[in-house]
Amino acid sequence: MNAMPIPEPPMEEGTQLPLDALSLIFAKVGVDVLMGAGLVCRFWLHAARVPDVWRTLHMEMEDNKALRSETTNILRALAKVAVNRSAGQLEAFAGYSFVNNDLLMHIAERSPSLKSLRLNNCWFITDDVFEKVIRNSHLSELRSLELVNINIGNKGLMALLDNAPHLDSLYLWNCFKIDDDNALREKCLRIKNLTLGWDPYDDDMFQEPDLLCLN
Structure with missing residues (x-):
């Protein structure tokens, strides 16, 4: 039985960028994402866990x-x-x-x-x-x-x-x-x-x- 895909968390108040755009930014930022950016909200944490970022x-x-x-x-x-x-x-x-x-x-x-x-x-x-x-x-x-x-x-x-x-x-x-x-x-x-x-x-x-x- 195939595993169900994990849904993206809803964008929280104050979050304007879609997941793909935010992940692209995080990829440019690099390791600094692990030092705080991924803790801003659930949506940012989800973006920081996208494999393409790394x-x-x-x-x-x-x-x-x-x-x-x-x-x-x-x-x-x-x-x-x-x-x-x-x-x-x-x-x-x-x-x-x-x-x-x-x-x-x-x-x-x-x-x-x-x-x-x-x-x-x-x-x-x-x-x-x-x-x-x-x-x-x-x-x-x-x-x-x-x-x-x-x-x-x-x-x-x-x-x-x-x-x-x-x-x-x-x-x-x-x-x-x-x-x-x-x-x-x-x-x-x-x-x-x-x-x-x-x-x-x-x-x-x-x-x-x-x-x-x-x-």
Whole structure:
């Protein structure tokens, strides 16, 4: 027996926008919706739960004062809520230092449509778990990966290259555990846009690096 569709809540007094328009606005607002906009009324909460709102999730704290004021645990919880609300439709995620092994696994296991992943200064992510996440998840749609200051090495990177057949853009910066050897170069031949850069003397984590292209 097919489940009955859940009716939309009635528009409350003061609400002028239809659901589709409000959801489109929330999609532009992004994660800030979880920090108050969805609590205004039942209609807004319903709009904030539409999966289309969560196709893109950017949680890079240097660009968001509200995120910088939250604790690491709250940021992880907010990210999990957003991923769950996407109902498998998340296509792009960008996160900063709060992302750890558990959150990465949560994203990978629930985001079969993920095409772009950007992780910056995520020292809580370890190479063994990164490899496990890549091998055991369904990131076959991943097209672009950017890793900056991440503790992954050849093991995790090789797993990625073996399990992301559509990956065509790979940007690595200050991933010091990666050894640029012949086996890795051979695996990377199919990547159209591959860049590996490092600067052990650079203390400015936000500086745009000079990059060494591998192919």
